[in-house]
Amino acid sequence: MTDIASAPESAPGVRLADYRPPAFLVDEVHLDFRLAPSSTRVTARLTLRRNGGGDAPLVLNGRGLTPIRFAIDGIPLAADRYTVTSEDVTVRGVPDAFTFESEVEIDPDANRALEGLYTSGGRFYTQCEAEGFRRITWFPDRPDVLARYTVRIEAEATYPRLLSNGNLIDEGKLENGRHYAVWQDPFPKPCYLFALVAGDLDLLEDRFVTASGRSVVLRLFVDPGQAPRVAYAMDALKRAMRWDEENYGREYDLDLFMIVAVRDFNMGAMENKGLNIFNSSLLIADPETATDLDYERIESVVAHEYFHNWTGNRITCRDWFQLCVKEGLTVFRDQSFSADMRGEAVQRIKDVRALRARQFPEDAGPLAHPARPDHYRKIDNFYTATVYEKGAEIVRLLRTLIGPDDYRRGMDLYFQRFDGQAVTVEDFISCFAEVTGRDLSGVLSWYLQAGTPEVSVTPRYDAGAKTLSLDLRQAVAPTRGMADKVPLPIPLRLGLLDAEGRQQSFIAPGAVEPTGEAIVTFDKAEETVTLTGIAEEPVLSTLRGFSAPVTVTVAEPGESRFIRLANDPDLFNRWEAGQSLARDLMLARVKSKPDTAGERRFVDALGRAMADQSSEPAFKALLLALPSEQDLALAAPPADPAAIHEARDALRKLAAEVLRGQFEALHDGLVPMGAFSPDAESAGRRALRNAVLDMLMAAGTPSDIARAKAHADAARDMTTSLGGLSALMQAGGAAYDSAVAAFYTRWQDEPLVIDKWFALQARSPASDALDKVKTLTGHPAFDAKTPNRFRALVATFAQMNPVRFHDPSGAGYRFLADQIIAIDRFNPQVAARQLEPLGGWRRYKPELAALMKAELARILASPDLSPNVAELAGKALAE
Structure with a gap:
C-alpha cells in the first residue's frame, strides 16, 4: 500500500512479544454480497480448522456489523453458544474442523471512515488494510491467516461493473433488473488484500505478454469519460511488469490485472491481489491537468503496487x-x-x-x-x-x-x-x-533501533606516507524507551578529490589495486580506517549516493565543500555540498551573524553550476532548490520560523540580483517547444525553467511579476501553469489574485486540479494567508469528508507554510487543532495524520512550543476522541 501522508507510530497496546499463531486457520472463504447503498447483506462461509491442540473457542473480529444469523456446518447456532461485542464474536464448543457461516448487514453509505465497504460517487469500493475487513464480515482479521476466496456479487444494473480479486468465473442477469458476477482467487491471501468494486466505470484495456509467453489482460477503470487520462498509467504498468521480470525474475501470476481509481480514499493506493485500488490523484493524468510531479508519482506508485504482487501478496507479513x-x-x-x-x-x-x-x-x-x-x-x-x-x-x-x-x-x-x-x-x-x-x-x-545515526569523520593526511587515516565515530541519540543503542554497520561510499577537483586514486583497506571509489564499512562506536597511495592531501567525498541513512559531519575546511560543489563526479555529493553550504549560510543569518562574503561566493558558485553545459537541467533545478524552511528548523533547534523565513528569502534575493541576467537567459531559452512529453529530459527542462523563475521572484520587481504572468498565461501544460502561479503567489497583489480567480474559473469542473488550486493558496506567504485558508474552508468546492481536498488545504497549510502556521499568536495551531477535532468525528485515520506539525513542538522556540502543547492538550481533552488521535496526541505531549 502507498500512504499519502505518514502517520507516527502508536503507543503500547499490542506487543510483538505477545504474538501467538492463530488458534484457527481458514482454508476457503465464500462471500456473497447483495449490494445496496444503505443496507448491504454479506453472507460469509468459512472453512476452518484448528491450528494446534487445545479447545479454545472461535473468536472472529467484527466492527459495525448488524448480525443476522450464525451457523456451524449448516446448523443455526443457539444464542447461548456465542457472545457478540462491539469488536468480536466468540463461539464456544466448536469442533476441530468445520464450516462457519454468518450473515450481516452493513451501511456503506454511512461509512465516512472509508474503511471496509463504502460508497463514493455512487459506487462501491473497499479498503481493508490494515483492519478494515472486520467492517465487512466476521473474520480472524490478521495477516497470518491466508485463505482462497470465492466471491459472488449481486447488484442492480445501475452498477454494471462488479469486480473482485482473481479470475471472473461466472456472471449473468437476474430477475428485477439485477445481475451478478462470481470471482475466484486461486492464491491464498490475508483478508487485508480483499477488494470489491461495483459501479459505472470507464475502461482502458491493453495486454502484456510475459517473458514466458503468457498473455495478461490489463484493465484500468476510471470515472466515465476519463479513460484517455490513464494511458500513462497503463504505459507505466507495462514497463513495471517488464522491469520486474528483468531485475527480479518475477512474472505476473494471473491472466487479468486490474486497477480502479477512486477519489475518496484515505491512502495513496492499495495492492489488493489482482484488483489494485488507487486514489485517483495517483492514476489520472494528462498534460493540461497534471504536473510532472503527478506523472512521476503515477509511474512510481503504479510500479509500487504492482511490485507488491510478489513482495506483499505472494509473500506477506x-x-x-x-x-x-x-x-x-x-x-x-x-x-x-x-x-x-x-x-x-x-x-x-x-x-x-x-x-x-x-x-x-x-x-x-x-x-x-x-x-x-x-x-x-x-x-x-x-x-x-x-x-x-x-x-x-x-x-x-x-x-x-x-x-x-x-x-x-x-x-x-x-x-x-x-x-x-x-x-x-x-x-x-x-x-x-x-x-x-x-x-x-x-x-x-x-x-x-529508532533514531538517525550521527557519523563524524576526522581525516588525517600523512604526506610522507601518502596515507589518509579516517577517524570514524557513530552515535544515535536516545529515543523513548531506548536510551542505549548498539553500533550499526554503516557503509560509507567514498572518493577523493585533489585541490583542483580532480579525482584521486587510492588503495582501500584490504585491497591491492588503486581505485577511484570504495565502500568503507564500520560497525563500531569508534574506528579508524586508513587509505593508502594518495598523491596529495585530498578533499574527502564521503557518503556518495547517500549510501546509508545517516547524518555525516566531516572535520574539513570550508573550501572543501566548494570544491565538491563544482567538481565531484558523484552528483549526489555535488548537490549535498550546495545544500550544506546554503544551510550554514542561512542559519548564520538566523543567528544574526550573516556571512555576506560567503553568501556571495555561494551565489557565484551557483552561477557557475548553471553555466555547466554537462549538467542535466533536472540536476540544475535541484541545485537551485535551497534547503526548505522545514529543513532549517530541523537543523538548528530551537527554531524561529520567522527568522528562518527571512534568512532564506535573503539568500534567494541575493541570487536573483547577482544572477539576474543568467536566470533571465535560462528562462527565455527553456521555453517549451513542440508537443508535451512526460519524459525525464522534458520534465527536467520544465523544472529548471520554473526554478529560475521562482528564484527571480525573490526580488519581485515589476519586470519579474510581468515575466511570471507571461509564464502562466502562455502555459500549455499544468507544470508550467502552476510554476507561473506559484511565482506570482510570492509577490501577491492584483496580478496574483486575478490569475488565481481565472484558474478556478477554467478548472472548476476538474477535482484534481482544484485540489492544486486549494494547495497553492494554502502555501501563500502573505500575512493574511490563514484568514484566506479559513475562508476557503467555507468555499462550495471544499469538502472535509474528501481526504484529497482536506489534505490539499489544511495539511498543506500546516506542513508547507511554516511562517504562517507558526504565527506568534498561535492562530495557526488553533486552526489545525479545530480541524483535527472536527474530522476525527468521521475519519480518525485522516485526523491522526494531521498531528505531526503540532507534535514537533520540541524543535521550536519556547513561546511557540508552549502554544503548540496547549493545542495538543485541548485536542486530548475533546470528548469522544478516537483512539487514533488520542494515542498520537498523548504520545506527542509525553515527556
Whole structure:
C-alpha cells in the first residue's frame, strides 16, 4: 500500500512479544454480497480448522456489523453458544474442523471512515488494510491467516461493473433488473488484500505478454469519460511488469490485472491481489491537468503496487510489526525502478529529500520508532515514513553491504522459500545470510533501533606516507524507551578529490589495486580506517549516493565543500555540498551573524553550476532548490520560523540580483517547444525553467511579476501553469489574485486540479494567508469528508507554510487543532495524520512550543476522541 501522508507510530497496546499463531486457520472463504447503498447483506462461509491442540473457542473480529444469523456446518447456532461485542464474536464448543457461516448487514453509505465497504460517487469500493475487513464480515482479521476466496456479487444494473480479486468465473442477469458476477482467487491471501468494486466505470484495456509467453489482460477503470487520462498509467504498468521480470525474475501470476481509481480514499493506493485500488490523484493524468510531479508519482506508485504482487501478496507479513518486510522492500523496488526510468542521480536526490523531510523529523521527535517496532496500540497510526522510507534505506544498505549479485541471489531464495507464506524480518535477512555465509545480525539491528545515526569523520593526511587515516565515530541519540543503542554497520561510499577537483586514486583497506571509489564499512562506536597511495592531501567525498541513512559531519575546511560543489563526479555529493553550504549560510543569518562574503561566493558558485553545459537541467533545478524552511528548523533547534523565513528569502534575493541576467537567459531559452512529453529530459527542462523563475521572484520587481504572468498565461501544460502561479503567489497583489480567480474559473469542473488550486493558496506567504485558508474552508468546492481536498488545504497549510502556521499568536495551531477535532468525528485515520506539525513542538522556540502543547492538550481533552488521535496526541505531549 502507498500512504499519502505518514502517520507516527502508536503507543503500547499490542506487543510483538505477545504474538501467538492463530488458534484457527481458514482454508476457503465464500462471500456473497447483495449490494445496496444503505443496507448491504454479506453472507460469509468459512472453512476452518484448528491450528494446534487445545479447545479454545472461535473468536472472529467484527466492527459495525448488524448480525443476522450464525451457523456451524449448516446448523443455526443457539444464542447461548456465542457472545457478540462491539469488536468480536466468540463461539464456544466448536469442533476441530468445520464450516462457519454468518450473515450481516452493513451501511456503506454511512461509512465516512472509508474503511471496509463504502460508497463514493455512487459506487462501491473497499479498503481493508490494515483492519478494515472486520467492517465487512466476521473474520480472524490478521495477516497470518491466508485463505482462497470465492466471491459472488449481486447488484442492480445501475452498477454494471462488479469486480473482485482473481479470475471472473461466472456472471449473468437476474430477475428485477439485477445481475451478478462470481470471482475466484486461486492464491491464498490475508483478508487485508480483499477488494470489491461495483459501479459505472470507464475502461482502458491493453495486454502484456510475459517473458514466458503468457498473455495478461490489463484493465484500468476510471470515472466515465476519463479513460484517455490513464494511458500513462497503463504505459507505466507495462514497463513495471517488464522491469520486474528483468531485475527480479518475477512474472505476473494471473491472466487479468486490474486497477480502479477512486477519489475518496484515505491512502495513496492499495495492492489488493489482482484488483489494485488507487486514489485517483495517483492514476489520472494528462498534460493540461497534471504536473510532472503527478506523472512521476503515477509511474512510481503504479510500479509500487504492482511490485507488491510478489513482495506483499505472494509473500506477506506475519503480523503488523513486520510491515516493513513488505513496504520497505517494495519502496526500495519502486525507487530502483524510478531511477532506471528517470536517471539514477536525480532520482536518488529526490528520494533523499523526501526521507529527510518526512522520516528524519520522525526520528528526531517524540514519535520516533524502529522500522520494526515492538508495540502498537492503533495499527492505523503505524503507516509511517520510518516503516516505508527508512525501511527502503535499510534494504538499499543491505544491497550495498553484500553487493548486487548476492542481493539478487538472496531475493531469489526469498521468493523460492517463502512463496505463499507470512514472514518476519528475520526470515527476510536469513536468505541473504545464507547465500553469503555472512553474519548479518547488524543489519537486523537497523530494523530494531529508532533514531538517525550521527557519523563524524576526522581525516588525517600523512604526506610522507601518502596515507589518509579516517577517524570514524557513530552515535544515535536516545529515543523513548531506548536510551542505549548498539553500533550499526554503516557503509560509507567514498572518493577523493585533489585541490583542483580532480579525482584521486587510492588503495582501500584490504585491497591491492588503486581505485577511484570504495565502500568503507564500520560497525563500531569508534574506528579508524586508513587509505593508502594518495598523491596529495585530498578533499574527502564521503557518503556518495547517500549510501546509508545517516547524518555525516566531516572535520574539513570550508573550501572543501566548494570544491565538491563544482567538481565531484558523484552528483549526489555535488548537490549535498550546495545544500550544506546554503544551510550554514542561512542559519548564520538566523543567528544574526550573516556571512555576506560567503553568501556571495555561494551565489557565484551557483552561477557557475548553471553555466555547466554537462549538467542535466533536472540536476540544475535541484541545485537551485535551497534547503526548505522545514529543513532549517530541523537543523538548528530551537527554531524561529520567522527568522528562518527571512534568512532564506535573503539568500534567494541575493541570487536573483547577482544572477539576474543568467536566470533571465535560462528562462527565455527553456521555453517549451513542440508537443508535451512526460519524459525525464522534458520534465527536467520544465523544472529548471520554473526554478529560475521562482528564484527571480525573490526580488519581485515589476519586470519579474510581468515575466511570471507571461509564464502562466502562455502555459500549455499544468507544470508550467502552476510554476507561473506559484511565482506570482510570492509577490501577491492584483496580478496574483486575478490569475488565481481565472484558474478556478477554467478548472472548476476538474477535482484534481482544484485540489492544486486549494494547495497553492494554502502555501501563500502573505500575512493574511490563514484568514484566506479559513475562508476557503467555507468555499462550495471544499469538502472535509474528501481526504484529497482536506489534505490539499489544511495539511498543506500546516506542513508547507511554516511562517504562517507558526504565527506568534498561535492562530495557526488553533486552526489545525479545530480541524483535527472536527474530522476525527468521521475519519480518525485522516485526523491522526494531521498531528505531526503540532507534535514537533520540541524543535521550536519556547513561546511557540508552549502554544503548540496547549493545542495538543485541548485536542486530548475533546470528548469522544478516537483512539487514533488520542494515542498520537498523548504520545506527542509525553515527556
